Amino acid sequence: MHYDFETLVRRNNTGSLKWNDMKNKNPNVEDCVVPLSVADMEWKNPPEIIEGLKQYLDQSIFGYTGATEAYYDSVTGWMEKRHGFSPKKEWIVETAGVVPGLSQMVAAFTKPGDAVLIMTPVYYPFRLSVENNKRTLVTSELIHTGSSYEINFADFEEKAAGEDVKLLILCSPHNPVGRIWTREELLRIAEICFNNHVFIISDEIHFDLILPGYHHVSMGTLEEKYVNNCAICTAPSKTFNLAGFQTSNHLIADKEMRDKLSAARGYHSLNMMGYKACEIAYTRCEAWLDELLLHLDANKRYVETFVAANLPEAKVCNLQGTYLQWLDFRGLGMDYRELEKFMQMEAQLFLDEGYIFGEGGRGFERINIACPLWVLKEAMERLLEAVIRYRKRR
Numbered sequence: 216m217h218y219d220f221e222t223l224v225r226r227n228n229t230g231s232l233k234w235n236d237m238k239n240k241n242p243n244v245e246d247c248v249v250p251l252s253v254a255d256m257e258w259k260n261p262p263e264i265i266e267g268l269k270q271y272l273d274q275s276i277f278g279y280t281g282a283t284e285a286y287y288d289s290v291t292g293w294m295e296k297r298h299g300f301s302p303k304k305e306w307i308v309e310t311a312g313v314v315p316g317l318s319q320m321v322a323a324f325t326k327p328g329d330a331v332l333i334m335t336p337v338y339y340p341f342r343l344s345v346e347n348n349k350r351t352l353v354t355s356e357l358i359h360t361g362s363s364y365e366i367n368f369a370d371f372e373e374k375a376a377g378e379d380v381k382l383l384i385l386c387s388p389h390n391p392v393g394r395i396w397t398r399e400e401l402l403r404i405a406e407i408c409f410n411n412h413v414f415i416i417s418d419e420i421h422f423d424l425i426l427p428g429y430h431h432v433s434m435g436t437l438e439e440k441y442v443n444n445c446a447i448c449t450a451p452s453k454t455f456n457l458a459g460f461q462t463s464n465h466l467i468a469d470k471e472m473r474d475k476l477s478a479a480r481g482y483h484s485l486n487m488m489g490y491k492a493c494e495i496a497y498t499r500c501e502a503w504l505d506e507l508l509l510h511l512d513a514n515k516r517y518v519e520t521f522v523a524a525n526l527p528e529a530k531v532c533n534l535q536g537t538y539l540q541w542l543d544f545r546g547l548g549m550d551y552r553e554l555e556k557f558m559q560m561e562a563q564l565f566l567d568e569g570y571i572f573g574e575g576g577r578g579f580e581r582i583n584i585a586c587p588l589w590v591l592k593e594a595m596e597r598l599l600e601a602v603i604r605y606r607k608r609r
């Protein structure tokens with residue numbers, strides 16, 4: 216092991232959304248507590264990015280700066296190397312983050328009166344991007360199988376066939392349930408959508424965060440007719456902890472759709488530091504990523520083992536991809552609002568509450584395990600102590 220995945224950089228009073236949110240929720244939170252909510256990592260960035268950016272700062276003038284050939288090569292090169300397909304450079308439409316891109320695409324690809332399909336429970340900005348654009352939201356609930364989730368294809372197909380449904384926003388890998396969709400599942404989704412004239416936005420932002428033994432299948436590796444019917448959202452932000460740079464790349468084979476997004480963006484280029492960070496990440500940081508995945512796997516297993524040994528009231532959903540572990544706490548017998556209060560005020564655990572991802576998430580919690588193992592251990596110990604107190608009062 217070569218990189219530092221042990222050191223915690225405390226981010227209180229730095230503007231970190233996650234750390235601020237923790238303090239807002241519980242102003243009396245103890246100083247030692249680390250929030251495990253919003254999907255960025257409590258690990259330092261790859262040193263190659265920090266050194267590379269320092270050099271870039273020394274050499275640069277901060278004028279209007281667009282993407283360079285080296286940038287586009289780094290993006291297409293990453294897709295070839297890690298995801299097995301070769302997007303053309305002209306397919307890339309950069310946006311200042313995937314979430315802004317989602318919203319811009321919903322606005323650009325649909326018109327008032329159209330409906331957008333999502334599979335719940337799912338990353339809540341999907342719903343917001345539809346509602347904020349005043350389009351109709353249609354949901355297909357995933358089936359909870361106990362230790363994982365499946366797509367309800369009968370329901371999905373019926374919804375996709377709805378006259379007004381023009382767009383699917385797919386989460387692949389799926390946040391928050393941690394599923395990686397198989398090629399068979401993706402083909403079925405692609406086929407249903409193609410047959411029903413539903414365009415797919417495939418949000419693959421977590422595509423590099425694949426646990427050992429699993430394999431992410433990008434929509435970009437499917438048949439050409441399906442690739443032409445989708446926009447693939449990618450970014451270096453989850454993989455390399457670069458969310459603050461707001462740099463994402465949407466791969467869109469269909470020129471008309473690409474032009475629509477470009478027109479809806481309202482800006483011509485991103486922040487120059489984001490471009491450079493992405494280029495360095497995709498060309499010099501593969502070894503760091505491979506090491507990161509081993510730490511994620513160790514953390515995932517630690518939570519599974521700890522819960523199995525100590526918390527019969529909880530069930531851990533099998534994490535295949537993302538660094539967001541999904542736990543079912545319904546066995547505690549609390550209403551989901553009580554559970555939230557219990558976590559934040561009693562266990563001093565700041566997680567993402569399951570209900571924010573849709574009704575099916577009530578009673579669940581999403582734990583961000585991208586932190587030093589010792590931080591996760593402290594969190595799980597606090598949880599156990601709080602549960603023991605709760606058991607005594609019941």
Ligand SMILES: Cc1ncc(COP(=O)(O)O)c(C=O)c1O
Pocket residue numbers: 254311312313314315338386390418420421450452458461462463
């Ligand atoms: C599925 C998914 N899409 C998008 C984002 C955020 O994207 P961005 O920070 O590029 O706006 C997240 C962050 O958690 C996510 O889980």
